[in-house]
Each structure stands twice: as structure tokens, then as C-alpha cells.
Amino acid sequence: MNRHLHSGLGKNLAAVIVLSMLGLGVASRAVSQTTQSPAKATKPATVAVKKATSTNAGQTLIAPVKVYGSKSAPITFEVFSDYECPSCRNLYENTLRPLINDYVASGKVYLVHRDFPLPMHKYGYEAARWANASARVGEFQSVEAALYDNQASWSADGNIAKYVSAAMSPAEFQRVQKLMQGCEATASASTHSPQTVNVAQVNRACALDAFIDEDRELGNRIPVKATPTYVITYKGQHLPAGSGIVSWPILKQFFDSLLAQ
Amino acid sequence: MTRNSRSSWGWILLLVGRLALSGLFIFAAYAKMKPQGGLPWSLASVRTSLSMFAMGVDSYQMLPQRAVSPFAHWLPPFELLLGLWLLTGVALRVSSLVATLAIFAFVAAMFSAYERGLTISCGCFGPGEQIGPITLVRDGLLFLPLALAVTISAFLIHRGSSADSITGPAPTPFRSE
Numbered sequence: 001m002n003r004h005l006h007s008g009l010g011k012n013l014a015a016v017i018v019l020s021m022l023g024l025g026v027a028s029r030a031v032s033q034t035t036q037s038p039a040k041a042t043k044p045a046t047v048a049v050k051k052a053t054s055t056n057a058g059q060t061l062i063a064p065v066k067v068y069g070s071k072s073a074p075i076t077f078e079v080f081s082d083y084e085c086p087s088c089r090n091l092y093e094n095t096l097r098p099l100i101n102d103y104v105a106s107g108k109v110y111l112v113h114r115d116f117p118l119p120m121h122k123y124g125y126e127a128a129r130w131a132n133a134s135a136r137v138g139e140f141q142s143v144e145a146a147l148y149d150n151q152a153s154w155s156a157d158g159n160i161a162k163y164v165s166a167a168m169s170p171a172e173f174q175r176v177q178k179l180m181q182g183c184e185a186t187a188s189a190s191t192h193s194p195q196t197v198n199v200a201q202v203n204r205a206c207a208l209d210a211f212i213d214e215d216r217e218l219g220n221r222i223p224v225k226a227t228p229t230y231v232i233t234y235k236g237q238h239l240p241a242g243s244g245i246v247s248w249p250i251l252k253q254f255f256d257s258l259l260a261q
Numbered sequence: 262m263t264r265n266s267r268s269s270w271g272w273i274l275l276l277v278g279r280l281a282l283s284g285l286f287i288f289a290a291y292a293k294m295k296p297q298g299g300l301p302w303s304l305a306s307v308r309t310s311l312s313m314f315a316m317g318v319d320s321y322q323m324l325p326q327r328a329v330s331p332f333a334h335w336l337p338p339f340e341l342l343l344g345l346w347l348l349t350g351v352a353l354r355v356s357s358l359v360a361t362l363a364i365f366a367f368v369a370a371m372f373s374a375y376e377r378g379l380t381i382s383c384g385c386f387g388p389g390e391q392i393g394p395i396t397l398v399r400d401g402l403l404f405l406p407l408a409l410a411v412t413i414s415a416f417l418i419h420r421g422s423s424a425d426s427i428t429g430p431a432p433t434p435f436r437s438e
Contacts, residue, residue: 225391226380237298239313240388244320244381250329254312261305 063211064135066144068111069104075255076233078112080219083128083147084121084155085227090245092148098248103255113144114215116227123158125212126183130164132208133179142167182206234258271418278411279347282360285404286344292387293337311337317384321374354419357412364408368401 079096081088096111103109115132117124127147134143146167147160154160165173183206222231222241229243232254293314296306315333318324324332343363346356367385374381375392382388383396390396 232298234298237300239298242313242316242320242382242388243391244379245322246316246319247326247329249326250312250315250319253330254309254316257305257309257312261300261309 063214064132064140064208065138066113066115066131066135066140068100068113068141069109070107071110073104073107073110074235075103075108075258076110076112078114078231078233079228080114080116080215080222080224080230081228082115082117082121082124083131083144084124084151085118086151087245088228089148089151091228092144095246095248095251099251103252108259109255113140114219115212116216116219116224116229117212118227121155123155123160126158127154127160128212129180129183129206129208130160130176132211133176133183134164134168136179137168137172137175139168139172139176179208180206183208232258234261268421271414275411275414275418276350278407278414279350279353279357282357282408282411283344283347285407286340286347286360288344289386290337290341290344293340293384295387297388313388314384317382317388320379320381321370322377322379323370323373353415354412357408357415361405361408361412364400364405368397368405371397371400 077099079091081091099109100111104111113131115128117128131140131143131147134140143164146163147154150163154163161177164176168176219229222229224241224243226243228245229241230246231241232239294307294310296302297310297313300306300309311334312330314337315330318333318336319326319329340363343356343360347353347360371383371385371392375397379392381392383390383392385396385400
């Protein structure tokens with residue numbers, strides 16, 4: 001009787017195995033497709049931002065420079081982020097800050113900020129505008145620090161200008177405010193979904209939007225599905241994009257292994 | 262179908278399942294260790310890939326920071342050895358049980374990350390594959406049942422073999438000539 005029981009169980013288990021095999025075959029195809037697509041998608045991020053221009057009230061604006069370090073560094077670290085994203089803040093405070101002070105300062109890494117404001121963050125897009133305007137007057141780094149340091153405050157009431165002005169001189173802030181003319185009225189995250197690929201469709205009342213959406217277009221090609229997402233380029237070769245928080249010691253170890261190649 | 266042919270089918274299916282599970286672990290190890298970004302195969306590039314895998318492990322935010330790197334450097338070789346062990350069929354009950362526990366732990370970690378709202382790479386077969394419904398279904402409803410089926414079958418067949426060795430083979434029916 002025990003043998004009958006075993007053989008019955010064996011039959012059922014055999015059926016499970018066969019079905020699993022079939023499913024495995026299907027899953028393997030899906031895996032190979034998904035593992036291939038990031039390699040195809042990770043073409044992008046050549047830095048064409050510096051050549052982009054946008055027109056505001058008759059003036060031609062050259063793309064704001066949102067970088068840290070020297071472009072000749074062997075490693076380029078592009079980070080797509082949203083100023084209102086808590087994980088982005090975590091990454092900036094705990095990973096990017098020591099990176100900037102160490103590997104960027106020593107010429108090993110070229111850090112590039114890419115704007116990728118998410119629709120669920122009410123003031124994310126506006127914060128990106130302020131950061132881009134500040135970059136135009138050469139105050140990007142101090143404003144980025146101010147935005148992340150005070151994220152909890154301005155994301156509650158939208159008073160971004162307060163922290164931007166505190167990060168620079170009054171004269172520079174006046175210049176930034178001038179660049180922000182025409183931007184305040186259209187500052188709405190809902191009008192700029194991450195799926196906006198065609199930059200021409202963007203509301204051109206704010207000239208700075210063109211640069212933000214250019215970054216988003218780059219991100220959509222990767223594709224960026226969440227923030228922060230980072231793309232590392234080593235000697236011209238793009239590595240697969242990563243996302244989420246990574247601690248500085250782990251990132252440093254990775255950079256060291258790349259530099260040891 | 263006679264008892265012997267049923268037993269043969271059981272062995273064949275167990276073999277297929279074992280080979281599939283073995284292939285899964287070997288492929289997972291390969292995908293984590295293979296050079297990325299066009300780098301050539303070398304010890305240095307494998308080390309780079311493992312460091313990149315460590316970044317993926319870190320993004321789960323489950324391990325203490327000092328454990329992330331050792332774990333990430335230990336896991337792919339472990340997967341490779343486990344895959345090879347399954348391939349040999351030696352001590353199959355133990356190897357399949359270890360495989361089942363490993364997959365269970367991976368699936369649990371993925372569910373935890375998904376439940377916490379982390380939009381990160383799964384890291385199952387190298388970088389680039391995000392945790393989401395597809396990966397959760399694939400790992401939780403395909404790979405885990407496969408490992409379980411192989412484990413249970415290995416135990417049952419071993420038990421069946423042990424019973425045979427005690428009682429002897431089933432007697433052949435009497436035939437008049």
C-alpha cells in the first residue's frame with residue numbers, strides 16, 4: 001500500500017516538474033529578453049547638454065552646467081534624480097557628498113546631475129528649474145546642497161526661493177530671479193509627465209524647461225523608471241544602469257575595481 | 262503502466278528537474294560574474310562585476326553595510342558550486358534542499374524590497390532587471406516550485422529505493438507454462 005502511495009505522489013510530483021520545465025522555458029526567454037534590453041537601452045547619455053540652447057525673451061540661454069569635477073576623469077557618474085525624492089536626498093547626503101570630496105576632487109570621477117522630476121512630487125519640477133537657473137550663474141553646487149539639505153521644509157510649503165537665495169549672494173539671486181521669469185506661472189508637475197519625449201511639446205514659456213526635459217529624454221532612453229538612477233561610463237563604455245541607494249564604501253569599492261582594470 | 266515504468270518516468274523527470282535547477286544556478290552565477298561594459302574576461306573584470314553586484318545587494322537595504330561586500334563576493338561562487346553539485350547528482354537530497362532554501366531566501370528578499378516600495382534591480386541574473394510583478398511571479402511561482410519538486414522527489418525516490426532494499430523487489434506474477 002505504501003508503494004502505491006509513493007507512486008501516486010511520484011506521479012503528481014512528476015507532473016509538477018514537467019509543468020515547471022515548461023514554465024522555465026518561457027521564463028528563460030523572458031529573462032533573456034529583459035537582460036538584453038538594458039544593454040540596448042544603455043546607449044544614451046552622451047553629454048550634449050552644453051550645446052543645447054533655449055530662448056527666453058530674446059536672449060539665448062546656453063545649457064546650464066550641472067556637473068562636478070573634470071570631464072577628463074576616467075569614470076563618469078550620471079545621476080538622474082528628483083530634488084523632492086527622499087531616496088535622492090539620501091544618496092546625495094550619504095554617498096555623493098563624500099564622492100565629491102574624495103574621488104571627484106582627485107579627478108577620478110566626473111559627476112553629472114540629470115534632472116528627472118517625478119509627477120508625484122508637487123514641487124520637484126520647480127526645484128529643478130531653480131537649480132538650472134542657479135547653474136546658469138555658476139551656483140549649481142551650493143543650490144543643490146541647499147535643496148537637499150532643506151528638502152523636508154520646501155517640499156511641505158513650496159517655498160524654494162527662500163533656500164536658493166540663502167545659498168548665494170543677493171546680486172546672484174537677482175540674476176537667478178530674472179532667469180526664472182515666466183517660470184513661476186507654469187510650475188506644475190502635472191503638466192510635465194516623465195513620458196514627455198518630444199521636447200517640442202513642452203511649454204516654452206519657461207526657457208529652462210527645455211534643459212530639464214532634455215535630461216528626461218535621456219533618462220527615458222535608458223529607461224529611468226525611478227529615482228535615483230545612475231549610469232556609469234568607464235573609458236567610453238556604458239555599464240548597465242543601477243537604481244536605488246548605494247552607500248559610499250560600496251560605490252568606492254566599485255570605482256576602485258574599475259580603476260584597477 | 263507497470264510499476265517499473267512509472268519508477269523510470271519518475272527518475273527521468275527528476276533528472277530533468279535537477280538539470281534545470283542546476284542550469285538555473287550556473288546561469289545566475291555566470292550572469293553576475295561576467296564582465297560588464299565591454300570589459301574582457303579577466304580576474305579584475307570579474308572582481309568589477311562582483312563589486313557591481315554588491316551595489317545591487319546594497320540597494321536592498323537589508324544587510325549591515327559591512328556584510329554587503331562579503332556576501333556579494335561570496336554568493337555567485339556559491340551559486341556556481343551549487344549548480345555543479347546539482348549537476349553531479351551526488352547527495353541530491355542535500356543539494357536540492359540547499360537550492361530550495363536559497364531560492365526561498367531570494368524570493369523573500371525580493372518581496373521585502375517590493376513591499377517597501379524600492380524600485381531597484383533584482384540582481385537575479387545580473388544587473389538591469391527591475392523587481393516587479395514579472396520577476397516576483399517568475400521566481401516565486403516557477404523557480405521555487407521547481408526546486409521544491411526536485412527536493413521532494415529526491416526524498417521520495419530515495420525512500421522508495423530504501424524500501425526496496427529492505428523488502429526486496431516486487432515478486433513477479435506466477436506464469437504457467
